[in-house]
Amino acid sequence: MAPWWTRRASGRPFVTLKLATSLDGCIARADGSSRWITGPRARAHGHLERARHQAILVGRGTFDADAPQLDVRLPGLEDRSPRKYLLTRGAAPAGWTAAAAPEAVEGVDSLLVEGGAGAASAFLAADRVDRLLLYRAPILIGAVRPALGDIGLADLAAAHGRWRLADSRLLGSDRLDVYERVREGP
Numbered sequence: 001m002a003p004w005w006t007r008r009a010s011g012r013p014f015v016t017l018k019l020a021t022s023l024d025g026c027i028a029r030a031d032g033s034s035r036w037i038t039g040p041r042a043r044a045h046g047h048l049e050r051a052r053h054q055a056i057l058v059g060r061g062t063f064d065a066d067a068p069q070l071d072v073r074l075p076g077l078e079d080r081s082p083r084k085y086l087l088t089r090g091a092a093p094a095g096w097t098a099a100a101a102p103e104a105v106e107g108v109d110s111l112l113v114e115g116g117a118g119a120a121s122a123f124l125a126a127d128r129v130d131r132l133l134l135y136r137a138p139i140l141i142g143a144v145r146p147a148l149g150d151i152g153l154a155d156l157a158a159a160h161g162r163w164r165l166a167d168s169r170l171l172g173s174d175r176l177d178v179y180e181r182v183r184e185g186p
Ligand SMILES: NC(=O)c1ccc[n+]([C@@H]2O[C@H](COP(=O)([O-])OP(=O)(O)OC[C@H]3O[C@@H](n4cnc5c(N)ncnc54)[C@H](OP(=O)(O)O)[C@@H]3O)[C@@H](O)[C@H]2O)c1
Pocket: 018, 019, 020, 021, 026, 027, 028, 031, 032, 033, 034, 037, 058, 059, 060, 061, 062, 063, 065, 066, 087, 088, 089, 090, 099, 100, 101, 102, 114, 115, 116, 117, 118, 119, 120, 122
């Protein structure tokens, strides 16, 4: 019900941010490569999450680095591939819808943000993230490509009390932690 309720109550989509990181919090190697940080079970879970969302978004940097297809590659769910948004102040390629800001995604109940660091930070800074999916692989990369940039945090006190652990499980050798944003109202 959360996506349906969020859109009716506040006029915006319910946003899930998905990030796959190493133990030291990196989302890619220094050269920008991020395939694959997590293993097949975590990636299959990510595809299931895609099928559950009406729209999916990546930043222009991820589009340029990975050329992601963002389709659902699970048997029987191929036709559930969501509408594709590109976070960019420029134009979008064919088949994609350009979003010039996190607030620009409209007309859908649920949005899955799949990175990279710039897009994730923009959504967090705008306080548009309702749910965090953190897939953590048991690898170390070296902190050159952190998962997040500036999210507009005023001080450490403001960071506390915002996220509640809703689920935690092993997917093969990777850990998935699901956090929900703690909000007073809608
Ligand atoms: N491990 C993972 O989970 C994961 C997931 C995805 C990507 N990655 C990796 O992450 C790296 C890419 O990350 P990145 O941080 O460089 O790029 P990114 O977040 O994919 O895209 C950054 C771009 O998004 C646009 N943008 C950012 N903030 C914006 C805002 N507030 N309003 C409008 N547009 C905004 C800008 O595009 P314009 O300049 O066009 O305006 C900016 O250059 C790649 O190496 C990729 O492989 C890892």
